[in-house]
Each structure stands twice: as structure tokens, then as C-alpha cells.
Amino acid sequence: RLEPLAIGGIYPANNEDRVLVRLSEVPKPMVQALIANEDRNFYSHHGFDLRGIARAALSFLRLKGLQGGSTLTQQLVKNFFLTPERTLSRKITELFMAVLLEIHYDKDEILETYLNEIYLGQDRDRAIHGVGLASLYYFGKTVEHLTLAESALLVGMVKGPTFYDPFRNPERALERRNLVLRETKDRGFATMEEYSKARNASLGVNQKAAMGTSPHPAFLDLVHRQLRRDYDEADLRSEGLRVFTTLDPRVQSAAERVLERKLAQFDKGKIFGDPGLEGAVVVTDTQSGEVQALVGGRDVRFRGFNRALDAARPVGSLLKPAIYLTALADPAHYTLVTPIDDGPFVWKSRGAPDWEPTNYDKTFHGAVPLRTALAHSYNAATARLGTDIGVEKVLANIKRLGIEREMQPYASTLLGAVDLSPLEVAQLYQTIASGGFRTPLRAIREVTTQDGRPLKRYALAVEQAFPPEPMYLITAAMQGVVREGTAQSLKNWLPPETAVAGKTGTTTEQRDAWFAGFTGDRLGIVWIGYDDNRAARLSGAGAALPVWGEMMAALAPEPLALPKPDGIENVLIDPESGLRADFACSGAVELPFAQGSAPVARAPCASAVGVVVEQVKQQAKSWMQRLFGR
Template identity: 45%
Template sequence: MQKSHSTLSQSPKSAVNTLPSQQRGLVFSSILLIIVIIGMVLLALYLVKLDRTITHKFEGKRWDIPAKVYSQPLELYQDAKVDNDTIKSWLELLNYRSNKSYDRTGTYYKSGNDYFIHTRGFSYSAADVDKEQVIKMTIADSKIKSIQSTEQNASGIIRLEPVSIGGIYPDNNEDRLVVSLDDVPQPLIDALVATEDRGFYEHKGVSVRGIARAVINNFTGGARQGGSTITQQLIKNFYLNSDRTMKRKVNEAMMAVLLELHYSKDEILQAYLNEIYLGQNGNRSINGFGLASEFYFDQPLSELSIDQQALLVGMAKGPSVYNPRRHPNDSKARRDTVLNNMLTIGTLSREEYDKALEKPLGVIDKPVDGKSRFPDFLDIVKRELNDVYYSDDLKNEGLIIISTLDPITQMAADKAVSKKLGELRRNGTKTKNLQGALVSANPETGELVAVVGSGSEFTGFNRAVDAKRPVGSLLKPIIYMTALESGRYNLASSVDDTPITVNLRDGGDWNPKNYDGRDHGYVPLTTAIAQSYNQAAVRLGMEFGIDTFAKQLRRLGVEAKVPDYPSVLLGAVNLSPMDMLGVYQVFATGGFRTPIHSIRTVIDDRGRILQRTGLNTQRSIAPETNYLTNYALQQVVKSGTARRIESLGSNLNLAGKTGTTNDYRDAWFAGYSGNYVSVVWVGRDDNKPIGLSGGTGALPVWVDYMNRLKLTPVSMPEPEGIEWLWLENNSGKLSNERCANARYLPVMSAYLPEEASSCAIELYEQDRAREQMQWQSQQGNINQQRRREGLDIPNGEAIDEQNNQNNDGQQEGIIIDGPKVRKLVERALEWF
């Protein structure tokens, strides 16, 4: 009983102890549940945040895409002046490969004079797309005899795609060429999936099998192996970083699953192909297979062979470790591994596999992408763009810029400057550090076609635009243009080349001298400009005033402030080669000014045209004035300081002007053919004397450059207000072709000479007297005939027969009275 009582008496106490324990468990469970719920809510919120992060970037602007700059295309059409060398050079610049079957884009075949070219096509805008096509073309006598294409063309003009000349890169220094999945060869996709993620099309972002395999290999001492899927790799590269932390790994896995929930496998794969890091070009990263193809093989992705595609896929594991330029053996081993993976999963046959293994790496020695072939021209394009667009838009928006660069012309400029400066530098100590600049444009359109403004490595100082130097005698044509425009002078007028003293504002005197140290007295205007006489130019310039000279410069497009001291008449004003190119462009086009420009079109990433440069042409000089100025500049070539240009062909009627500054510090030449206007400057950056004149320093460079081009003659149309007359040279008076000092020259109709030379008057009097005698003789014979026939002789026509007989015997000795001679002279002047 006691035992039983004792047992019963303990039951209440046990119940009391059990109740708090249950309550504690319930509280703990509740707290745990709350924690779990809060955790799930926080996780959900975190997942929502991750989800928004993913969709915001994936559906928005994924990358900062650099702007790409291209040359003008090569236009091919019937009878176009294109020779074999031009076609060869252009195809080399585009890295086209010779292939007898020409069955792939970027290939061609030449048989005799016939070309078969399989073009890549190019998009100039959404509405202007050249499809890939095969061109059959025959070239003979330096022009296209016939041309055919597999694509219809209403215009008759087929364009060979432009050459890439560089880019404008984002601040993050990432460079990429975005490609669509349709542009990616299927073997590359097969290689990528076989090597990086064989379950890519089955998993939902994360591969449990891959993770397990990686863990086993890593713990058993096998080769370290990652378990990341292609989707996870994209997440890591696109959103995260490469930190080896658990947090990053967890985020990577969750974001990979979320990404797969939102987007298709193709969208994910395309993003991966454009995001993957595949190398380094200086301070810029090479991202995406599209750019890597250009960087390593100088070919579009679609033209790579299977072994080349496998090499790029292999580099995805480690671009620095498997860099084919630095570690060719490791790179080849990795490439072969990728090929073996393709063989294993059946996307590559044994025959294809064996053939691919035998191939060399085929990587180009020096990458052309990233580093511009033509940095000076690209610099000018950037400057022109910066005047219109924000810097971020140029760096990030994927713009396409079609420039005015002609690659063939640019290479001619590079070769000419390199060759001739090299020769001049060997002349002595003064020329050892010689520098130069060359600019060239199409005069009719104002399109800049070639620029040389720096050394072998571009430093940012582009002498074509940044070197502001005295231009010397390049400005003298403006003085003579002003004189001709005034009507006081014509091309045969006399100008004074005797010593001149100009009083300066500070009370001093200026006594300009000729470069040859001689005075030439009164000389014809064309001689003064052809021989570049300083004294004559200053005297003529002061006659019309420095203000007039400055206004004329502004008419010709010079925006720089022109000093108001007399020495500006001899070029003591600092201007750049580009400034002078604009001036001579006006002379070359009959007086029309078209601003020099380097851009044709700007296209955004959707193919919309943002800018198209049209012809903004204005009349700067009256056509009659420019016609006479052009004639004077042609005399510089025919008989003046630029006579060596005649070696290019006397039938070209080239025109130009040499320029030399004080102490022979700067040498210039500016001139033009029918299709090129070009300016050359030669000097030293430290402004020390070089001992070269325009004729010995700049002119050889200009001649070498122009000699490499296909020049057309200067054939300026004659304006209505021009007449050609015989003028007495060195007086400008009317003359006669039989006079010893007569020249047949163009003259403005509004300003015909009012005086005749003594030689012309004498010849005219003789001609009129001879005509009078002939008339009298004829009239006498008529009168005699009438008398024999018994007819009356009309009043005023009776001629004394005796005088007539005397005239027959002494025609040369006839003397006409003075008043009659004066009347005849007046009539002669009216006739002139």
C-alpha cells in the first residue's frame, strides 16, 4: 500500500515537470518555424532581388559596345578605273584568301584578268544592306571591262566591303564584336557544349552530376575540375566575379536557375558566346568569340575552320594559359582535347578529327584589331565625332561609322612620307630629326582620303591638325588673286620686284628680301608668282591692304585669327596642313568651298542612320577670278619653283605652290590634280632650321605620293566671263601673236585692257593699210570693167586709175595720212 501510495503521490509532481517541457518544445518549434518562415521570406525577397538583377541587365543594355570605324567601300562598276594592284591590296586588307572554288565568303580566285570574289556582305544601314554575293569581274587596261554578280543590282555599282580602321572603346576597356547565334558556326557550338557542358540542353541551370563529379575528382586527387554549367559561367562573368567563396557559389547557382526560368537555351548561349573573356590586347580585353576570331585569325567567325573554332573554345578554360601566341604547345594540346571531345560525342567524324589534328594553329603574328592601321586618320574621325556626339555614346552605344578614308590612297601616303623623310633625314644633322605631315582630299566632295601626321607610334599629337606653323609662300596666291579680282591687273601685268621698305606701327621698318637675294625689277605677274618673289608679293599685298588679305583668307575658310602685321603677306601666320588643305580645295574646284570632312555616315546599333554628311558647298571665289588664279598656279609647275612636278605628266595640268619660311625652318607644298588636292609639311618639332625649301623638302614627298595614285588632269571649265587674248607680257596691254613678247592668256571680260602695245598698233596699222590697198586695187579693177561695159560708176567708188596703177607697183610703200591712221587705231582698240 505504501509503495502504491508512494507511487501515486509522485504522479502530480511528474505532471508538473512534464508540462513546462512540452511548452518549451512548442515554443522552440514555434520560434524555429518563425525563423524558417522569416528565412523563407528573406530568401524569397533575396531571390526577387536576384531575379530583378538578372532581368534588368539581360533585357536591357547588356554591354558597353565600342564604336567601330570603317573606310569607304570600294565601288566596282563597268569602266571604273580599278587596276589589279588596287584589287589585290583591298582583298589583302580584308584578309580574303585565294581559293579556286571560292565557295565560302572571304575567298576569291584570279584567272588571268578574271576575278571571282565571294564577298562577305556588309550592312551600311537597316535599309542599305549588301548581301554576300559572288562577283565575276574582268580587268584590263587599268579599268573594269565587265562585271557580273549573283545578286541583282539596279544601280550597277557593286561594293566591296569597307576596311576596319579602328574603334572607340568604353572606359571599362572591354572590347567585343557582338554576334547573333545565326552567325555562329554549328561546329563551334558543338565543341563548346562537348567541352564545357555536355548536359547544357538538359539541365535547368545547375548540373548536380557535374558538381558531384567535380567534388569526387577534387577530393580523390584527380585533375581539378569545375562543375559549373555554361549558364553558371555566364552568371559568374556577367553578374558576379571569380572569388572562390561559398556565398559567390550559392549566388551563382541560384541566379543560374532563375536565368533558365526566364530565358531560352539559345538566348543564354548567345549571351555566353558574346560575354566570354578570351584574351588581352594591350589594356583592352577581348570578349566574345566574334572579336576573338578577328583578334587571333583576322577572319569573321563564320569563316573559321573546325580546328580554329576548337582552339577558341579551348581558350575559354584559361586565355592566358592557352594563349596561342605565347604558349603554342599548350594551346595546341588544349585544341586537340576539344577536338577529341567532339569526336567522343559524335559531332566530329574520325576523318574530320584526323584532318583537324594535322592543322597548324594558324594564328596571325600581330593582331590587327584594336590597334588601328591608320591612327592619324582615326584621330581626325574621333575629333569630328566629338563635335557632334557625347563621349559616352561614342564609347558604349555600338555605333558604326563609315569614314571617307581610301585605304589604297592612305597606304600610298604612308609609303611616300616614310620613304622620302628617310632619305631627307640622311642629308645631315639639320634633317636628322625631321618630321612631316601629309593630308589629301577629293576636291569636289571635300572628303578626306589620307592623313599622315605622326610617327610610327601615335602619341596623340597629330601634326596634320596640331602642328600650327608659319606657311610661308603658300598664301601668295591669295595676294595675286586679289589683284586679278580688282581688275587693275591681269596675268601679263607688270609687278615691281624692287626693294621695298614697310613702315611698322612701332616706328621700325621692315625690308623683305627675296630668297635668292636678288632684285628682279619689273616682272610679269605670272613670273612673280611662279618664281615666288617676296618683294613683288609684299608690294602688291600692301597696295590692297592687310585687312583685305585677312578677309580673303576668311572667304577661303581659314578660321584662325590673322595678325595685322605686314609679314603675314609672306605667310607669317601659324596654320596647320588641314587649314591649307581647305584653302587649296577652293582653288581646285573653280572657287567652290566644301568643308573638309572625314565621315560619310554614322549608324546606330539598330541600323538607323544618325548622320549623313552631305555636300555643304558654297561659292567662295568668283569663277573668273579662280580661273585666272588656277592658271597662275599652273605656271608654278610649268616654269616655276615646282617644275619637277612635270615629271608626273605634262598633260595633267597640275597646279600648286611651294612655301618656305624664314631661316628654312618649314618646307611646304600644296597642289592638286583633277581628283586629289594634297598638302605636305616638312620641319622639326623643335622649330630649328632644316636647310630645306619647299621645293627640296616638301615637294619630293608630294611628288612621290601623287605618283603612286591614278591622277586625272586639271580641266577647269572656262567661265562665261573669260576671253582669251594676246597680251604683251610685262605690261598687260593688248598684243598680237606676231609680237615677240606676246602671250595668249585668259582675261576677265569685265576688265579687258584699254591699251595696245606699240608692236600691236604697228602691226594693226600695217594690216589695215594692206587691206585698204587691196580694196582700192579691187575697186579699181571693177571700175575699169564697168567702163569697158559702158556702165556708170557709183559716186564714192571712183578710183584714180593712175593711182591704182601706182598701187599695183608700189603696194608696200603706200603711206596713209595721219588722221586716217589714228581713226584706224581707235577702231582696232574697239575690235580688241
């Protein structure tokens, strides 16, 4: 199979990164340059060099402090086991431990470990250890492809990675590299021609240091956190595991590109200045729960605050589908056309001020069908529906959808007065998108040893949290949000036949803009706002939805077409009356209902002929069911 794209390394202890390499993968010129410059007697001594020790002792007697004299073995001991203090007693301890190391391991094992352990620089808060990662960081290539000049630069940095940093001190680094090359030539490891060619080469480092050791640090952060559930830090630090993730580079690239561009556009019209708007994106596979992309902020290469995982923000109307799902799970009392009162609503609570939610358009709309109340995100109707059902019952269903965070049983919670991260929102909507099957979101597929031996497979874990009928109904209602409600501007990016189901979310004073939506193959969550909680003056439809729409359009999503459960029937409904319609009713719509819950009464527009036709259709359907057992 094709070798997967490497997206980074995780070494949690001391914020260190490595890409482990075998000695056979390291270019011979690098090994020769290292030995020529750091320990020319490496293959003949027994862990210490008497001449080096003599030099160190002479330096100590001259009161210049201990310096030099360390073999590669001693350096390895110092890096692994000892403190950096420069005292005679520590030097003696280092010597004895080096001898013990030489007794128990052969030279190639010691050299390979040294090459993977040596400190070679700093990338912001992440220490770079080993020639494997250093090759990628400084040159953008794997270690086996390094030239003699590139190898010499890394060897030269062993003496002082900061002092000889090629990004900060290129002239100093060049001088040090050439000194290493000369010593390598003088020791017979390079010909004059090889030396001259390498000496005349430029430093050849990347024009700009990578902003983090992974091109996708936010996604890698999620991988790290999920790994820690199954491995302790000591294992992660020492085992050299290979982790196969669920990241889709095409999806990740689209999410990063669109978020950066849109945030820059939104910032142009703002008067607040820096820091600018921030955002986060999570994209998952609707069936497997695999996280395909995760963006933690507009600076996608910066491994800092991960908003996708850690920015718990008010979610606004994103909780409304859970309320309507709870209602639709009770078809004896609620259907998509059940009238809901969107009049003034007051919630009284002892010891607290009255709660009186208003609608986004500052208007009350009277009795409206349940599906319309969700499509247009009417707050008063939703609050009344949620309190009629019972706040505790709604919160229990939110938990069943996958939210583990504790939520207070207040009426205001129904309208999103609860803080969730984009990943938590993705978990909730994942259960809806998969038709009621709760699947924990995962970023890891498999973990193996360095040589490919499987250690752990992250099998798909699925639990049916809701029966298919109410999930089918809430999905149809959420498709109405996109077709005719607050998210109808999505048609600017995706054709109607994509049949997206989604929900916009906007919090008080437009501090947070959200959009959650799913197609036939992908779920996407987008959050836009300021880190300091300023009013962004952007709605979910005006800010988060355009990011979602442009991103999904770039991915050519599959249309959403959920299979209709056996317990669902489609009935033609007159939108004006909410009653049964037929072909004589202008503007009639076909809506799904749980079996036996559709209106029985016929709309005034229905014709007598239509009644007969409908009866014949129902008799034929009943006959087919008896004949085929369906």
C-alpha cells in the same frame, strides 16, 4: 552591290574594338568547343551551376580565393556590369544578376552577346573584344571561315588572353588549344578524325600581329572624330553601327607607299639619326570634299600621333594664294600683270621690333608682275601686297576659304607665321580647287544599322564662298607656280598638259616642307618635317613636292581644266612690258582678266596690223554675244 572593304572598327569606350557577329555566323564547332570547355550545362541551367558554385565555395574555404564556378551568363554579367574584385558579396550579386538575365533573354541571345563581348587580347593600346574581331586579328579571316583548330585556340584564350597569347607564348597557346580540342572530343562534339586533324594543325596565326586593328588607323581616326559630332559615345558603344566611308583604297595605298619610300630616301642623307623625318598626306576629291586618303606618319599601321590631324605646323608660303586671291578680287586695282614692288620692305609695329622679310634667294627683284611674284614666291613683294590690301581683309578671306583657327592680324602672318594641320590646309585649298565653293571635308558617306537600315546620310554641303572670276584668276596664277615657278620640277612626274595648280611652302630654317596642289580630280597636301622641330634642311620643292608628284603620277590624274566664267576674257600680253600684245610680239602669253580690267595700252612690239586684227576680233566677239546672248 559589292560588299565594301572593311577597314576597321570603332568602339571608343575603354579603347575597345569589336566586329559584331550574329550567332548564325559563328561556326558550330566554336560554339560547341566553348560550351564543352566553359559551361557544359549552358542550355539547361538558369544562369548558375550548383556544382560550379560548390567548387568556388570550397576554394574560398581553403583560403585560395574565389575561382571558377562561373557560367557563361555569369561571365557576361561580370564583364558588363561588375568590377573584377574577387569577394563573396560580388559573387552573390553576380549570381542574382545572371538569373535576371536568363529571365529576360533567351539562351541564344545571351550566347551571341557573350561571343561579341568576351575579351580576347590586346593590340597595343586597343582591347580586342569578341570572336569577330579576334578572327580578323589572329587569323586574317572572318569568323565564319574559322577551322576547328582555330576556333579552339580562341576558346582556349578565354581563360587568359595574355597568358595564352599565341604571338608571345606560342607553345603555351598550342598546349591550351589541344586541351580544348580534347575536351571537345570527349564531350562528343568532335570525331576522333576531326580531333586528330585539328590537333596536328599549326597555330595558323598571322606571322606578325597587325599594328593596330585597322590597316589605315589615321583615316579611321578622322572617321571617329566626325562620328562624334553626330553620335554620343554611348550610341557608338552600343548600337553596332555600320559606317560607309570615303576612303579610296587605291589612293590610300599610293599615299602610304610613296611617303614611306621617300622619307627613307631623305633620311639617308641626314646626319641627325633617329627619330627620322616624319610626314603626313591628305588627298581629297576636288568637287565633293570627300577625303580619299589620309596618312598620319611614316609608320602607317601605327595608331599613334596623327600628324595629318594634330600636327599644327607653320605653313610658310601656303597662305600666299589667299593674299593674291584677295588682290585679284579687286580687278579695278589688281590683275595678273599689275607690277608689285619686290624691293626691301620694313613693317613697323609699336612695341615690337621691325619686321623685314627677305626672299628665299636672298635677292630683291624690283617691280615684278603679280603672277611672277606668286610663281616665284617672293616674300617682299607678297608682304607689301598683303599690307597694302590690309592684313585684316586677307585674314577674313582665309576664314572664308575654310580656316576656323584664330589668327593674329600681324604682317608676319601673311608669310605663314601661323600653325595649321595638313587637314586644315586641305580645307583651305579645297575651296580654291572647287572654284570658290566651300565644302566641309568629310570621311563618311552614310551610317546604317547592323542590318542595313539607313540612319544618317552625309549629304554634300556646298556654299559659294567666292565668285568664280577671282577663283579662276588665282588658279591660273597657281598653274604658273608649276609651269615656271617654284614647283616647275613637277614636270619630272607629270606632263605639262596635266596643268596642275599648286604652291610650295618652306618655313624658317627649312623646318617644314609643304606642297599643296590639285589636278582636275584630286587635291593633295603633303607635309615633311621632324616632330621635335629640328631644321630638316629640306624645302617644299625638294621634299614635299616629290612625294606629291610620285603619288599623283601613280593615280593617273585628270588634267585641270576649269570652265571659264562669263566675266573672264583672255588677252594676249607682252611679258616684257605687261601691255597688250599681238602675233608680232615674240614670247607673248595669253592671260585671263576680269572683263574690262586688261591693259588698254599696246606693247611697243605690237604692229599696226595687229591692232586692226585685234579690233576685228573684238567686234566679232561683241556681235556673237549679242546674237547668242552670251
